[in-house]
Amino acid sequence: MTAITVDRLHKTYLVPEREGGLRAAVGALVRRRRREVHAVTDVGFTIEPGEVVGFLGPNGAGKTTTLKMLSGLLHPTSGTATVLGHVPWERDRRYLGQMALIMGQRNQLQWDIPVLDSYKLNQAVFRIPDADFKARVEELSELLALEELLRKPVRNLSLGERMKCEIAGSLLHAPQVLFLDEPTIGLDVAMQRRIRSFVAEYNRRTGACVMLTSHYMADVEALCRRVIVIHHGRLLFDGALEELVHRFAGDKTINVELADEHPLDPAALGPLVDGHAVERSATGFSVRVPKAETPRVAARLLAGLPVSDLVIEEPPIESVIEQVFEATSAEVDGG
Amino acid sequence: MADVATRPVSGRPDFSKVSFGALRRYYVGEFGASTANNLAYRGAVAIWVVTTVIQPMVSIVVWRTVAGPAGEVNGFTSAEFVTYFAITMLVDHLTFIWLMWEFEWRIRTGAMSPLLLRPIHPIHKDVCDNLSYKVIGLVGVLPAMVLLVIGFGGDVSGIGVVQVLTFLPALVLAMAVRFLLEWVLALSAFWLTKVSALNNLYFSLFLFLSGSFAPLAVLPEAVRTLAHASPFPWIVSFPVEVALGRRTGAEVWVGYLAQLGWILVALVLLRVVWRRAVRVYSAVGS
Ligand SMILES: Nc1ncnc2c1ncn2[C@@H]1O[C@H](COP(=O)(O)OP(=O)(O)OP(=O)(O)O)[C@@H](O)[C@H]1O
Numbered sequence: 001m002t003a004i005t006v007d008r009l010h011k012t013y014l015v016p017e018r019e020g021g022l023r024a025a026v027g028a029l030v031r032r033r034r035r036e037v038h039a040v041t042d043v044g045f046t047i048e049p050g051e052v053v054g055f056l057g058p059n060g061a062g063k064t065t066t067l068k069m070l071s072g073l074l075h076p077t078s079g080t081a082t083v084l085g086h087v088p089w090e091r092d093r094r095y096l097g098q099m100a101l102i103m104g105q106r107n108q109l110q111w112d113i114p115v116l117d118s119y120k121l122n123q124a125v126f127r128i129p130d131a132d133f134k135a136r137v138e139e140l141s142e143l144l145a146l147e148e149l150l151r152k153p154v155r156n157l158s159l160g161e162r163m164k165c166e167i168a169g170s171l172l173h174a175p176q177v178l179f180l181d182e183p184t185i186g187l188d189v190a191m192q193r194r195i196r197s198f199v200a201e202y203n204r205r206t207g208a209c210v211m212l213t214s215h216y217m218a219d220v221e222a223l224c225r226r227v228i229v230i231h232h233g234r235l236l237f238d239g240a241l242e243e244l245v246h247r248f249a250g251d252k253t254i255n256v257e258l259a260d261e262h263p264l265d266p267a268a269l270g271p272l273v274d275g276h277a278v279e280r281s282a283t284g285f286s287v288r289v290p291k292a293e294t295p296r297v298a299a300r301l302l303a304g305l306p307v308s309d310l311v312i313e314e315p316p317i318e319s320v321i322e323q324v325f326e327a328t329s330a331e332v333d334g335g
Numbered sequence: 336m337a338d339v340a341t342r343p344v345s346g347r348p349d350f351s352k353v354s355f356g357a358l359r360r361y362y363v364g365e366f367g368a369s370t371a372n373n374l375a376y377r378g379a380v381a382i383w384v385v386t387t388v389i390q391p392m393v394s395i396v397v398w399r400t401v402a403g404p405a406g407e408v409n410g411f412t413s414a415e416f417v418t419y420f421a422i423t424m425l426v427d428h429l430t431f432i433w434l435m436w437e438f439e440w441r442i443r444t445g446a447m448s449p450l451l452l453r454p455i456h457p458i459h460k461d462v463c464d465n466l467s468y469k470v471i472g473l474v475g476v477l478p479a480m481v482l483l484v485i486g487f488g489g490d491v492s493g494i495g496v497v498q499v500l501t502f503l504p505a506l507v508l509a510m511a512v513r514f515l516l517e518w519v520l521a522l523s524a525f526w527l528t529k530v531s532a533l534n535n536l537y538f539s540l541f542l543f544l545s546g547s548f549a550p551l552a553v554l555p556e557a558v559r560t561l562a563h564a565s566p567f568p569w570i571v572s573f574p575v576e577v578a579l580g581r582r583t584g585a586e587v588w589v590g591y592l593a594q595l596g597w598i599l600v601a602l603v604l605l606r607v608v609w610r611r612a613v614r615v616y617s618a619v620g621s
């Protein structure tokens with residue numbers, strides 16, 4: 001059985017259109033003009049239990065909107081979805097009781113009471129038996145190093161500390177589906193890494209299925225073998241991360257190490273690399289060439305130069321993603 | 336390290352059934368949290384209580400002047416006005432809720448979202464918050480009530496054990512009527528971005544029709560008729576008059592029934608409106 005099935009999901013927000021000035025305000029009283037924002041358009045995918053899927057897209061792509069529908073906060077304009085056999089927006093308590101949505105910018109813990117007291121409240125809400133509660137708090141606080149924090153009121157915690165406590169608090173009921181919306185936003189590199197490895201560990205231990213959005217590619221690379229990319233509310237890509245790179249990366253980088261102190265003649269090098277810009281290093285050079293030409297250029301370099309080592313690299317995922325978004329932006333804007 | 340979470344969860348709790356044990360535990364926890372919260376902001380609570388106490392003082396001074404030292408207005412003597420407003424203060428404090436502003440804030444900031452993600456109806460949290468505030472406020476309001484009666488020479492001759500005992504159920508039912516009605520009304524924030532205009536209208540109506548401004552007996556006939564078509568008299572006027580001994584026998588039972596009736600109406604509305612409200616919820620905020 002699949003954990004999440006989404007089919008032709010649409011969400012259109014109606015936002016009141018406001019022009020400045022008194023006249024417009026008076027006019028708006030009479031007839032409220034609304035503008036449609038197509039936040040999610042015709043999105044579909046399925047996710048298996050235990051999968052960790054990266055949900056990518058630039059700002060405003062519709063990621064949060066999708067996660068809000070899947071967690072039951074929002075009713076879609078049209079389309080269907082089932083998560084763990086439930087229609088999320090029917091908000092059946094049996095569904096809410098085994099799901100968690102964690103948003104990096106939102107607080108679910110009570111501000112003025114100690115973290116542990118908030119957890120106890122969650123214990124009552126989610127009807128967690130005492131033994132399970134105790135064991136899970138212990139386990140989570142060990143994994144996330146919360147020991148010192150549990151007795152402090154939330155308002156006294158730093159952003160990173162609060163995030164750790166938020167995450168642990170949202171997992172006390174052992175959700176089988178986890179929606180993480182930018183869980184590492186604003187955190188330092190060490191804390192990001194800690195949260196990443198924690199999510200991986202949680203997934204490994206519980207077999208929960210995880211959907212994660214992040215603008216930090218390190219999160220995605222570390223956690224998700226599969227990514228779903230949306231842009232302007234539409235699905236762009238759904239598949240393995242390597243496949244995304246393979247499909248969308250236009251260029252590859254050829255790194256060349258030269259034998260001994262071979263004097264490199266830029267004039268001679270030009271034709272060998274089809275005139276692409278060359279970046280010199282201490283012991284060689286690197287050059288970016290279109291993907292289709294890499295074999296030919298590499299062969300020519302090997303034949304024409306005293307090469308000691310030659311490596312062909314995929315570009316960093318960040319730049320691939322950037323390319324994907326730019327390409328489709330142009331497409332959408334142009335058409 | 337024990338792989339506790341890995342262990343298949345030994346049967347998830349059945350959320351399709353109401354568990355009173357779980358609910359009780361939640362109420363205890365949430366009540367504690369609200370109280371901690373209220374105590375952290377006790378300055379604000381104290382100011383609010385002071386405002387609650389000033390209002391009846393103004394009313395007492397005004398209506399004593401209207402009645403004159405020996406005279407009366409429609410069966411209310413000066414001394415009875417004092418007692419009326421002193422008890423009204425207590426009832427007002429114990430029934431007052433501020434949910435309409437709370438809901439506007441929750442929706443404008445997205446703070447509603449976490450409440451919607453939990454397998455428990457958000458109304459339970461509001462009940463706890465409300466009770467906690469009321470209990471804490473009593474520390475100021477109860478002595479203030481006694482001081483008002485003594486200080487202004489209130490007439491307590493009609494108040495005995497029977498009146499107090501019949502007053503208590505009327506008070507509890509009044510709390511429920513007002514809480515449920517205003518909870519439903521507060522849901523309008525799901526449709527309207529600004530609810531203050533609606534709130535002001537509501538509170539003006541409430542002030543006059545509930546008996547908070549003056550005993551209904553001294554108001555014009557038209558106002559009284561209007562009032563009795565509304566739930567408001569059952570929230571303030573009725574419990575206060577029961578306490579004063581002005582309602583007795585069958586009148587008390589009719590009052591209880593009317594209160595129960597309005598509770599039923601509010602519950603039905605709540606069910607219907609809440610369902611629609613979550614449908615239109617737009618969950619602002621990332
Ligand atoms: N509550 C709302 N009312 C109206 N429009 C909204 C609302 N929430 C989001 N939008 C609009 O819908 C679109 C998608 O927003 P969404 O928050 O889903 O994007 P996102 O992919 O999460 O972006 P980000 O990476 O910036 O978080 C945007 O154009 C946004 O302006």
Ligand SMILES: [Mg+2]
Pocket residue numbers: 063064065181621
């Ligand atoms: Mg977002």
